[in-house]
Amino acid sequence: MLPGRPLVASLARIPFFAGLAADALERVAAGTRTRRFRRGEVIFHAGDPGDALFVIVTGEVKISVPSESGEEAILTTLHEGDVFGELALLDGAPRSASAAALVATETVVLPRDRFRELVATEPAIRDALLASLASELRRLTTHVEELHFLDMTGRLAARLVRLAGESGPPEVDGAIHLRASLTQAELASMVGCTRQSVNKLLGQFSDAGLVRLDRDGIAVTDLPGLVTASHR
8 A cells, every 4th residue: 555544544534434434444454455557558358357445545446348349438537546356256257347447546355255344244334335236327317318419529528428427527717637647549439430531530629619629638627518519
């Protein structure tokens, strides 16, 4: 773990474990290990055995589904405090999606047997697990709704709105800067279109004053305008 950040203290700040008493956190910490991943490193592949729960301490992770041709659909991006990999621990099936680090990422890994023990003995963990699954279902419902009812412009605008919401408060110039390493290819994988289409739409958004494109990446300059565009 990072210097000055004992594992128990780090776990206590993670919403999934926030309801646990101090002694329970100590038991959780004793049964976990820390893993660090470089930017772009795969954490697990779709089809791998589901043998552990991952908790993001620092960094960012993408969850994606690959196609036979090598393309991918990015289902979601996860951040500090988020957990992933719980689904395969519940039904024993292989991983249904792949996970990879978008930036240098540090995780806490909870083995399957310890996870199932916590679910069986700690009501707070069961509640957190149900909340996590409900959130995932809502996210998937939103994703399907956007794919069916929005055109490419609306889907890209909606994704940029969500990314802006995950990027913290505006800078001094009022703009919300998205992750610097975010690529147009990633955005295309998120909204189900080509990189060329994303490039064209970003140019239109820039001309309309909704975003700014520069060497530091994408900055949202008119969030209400993007929200309006996301309703198309």
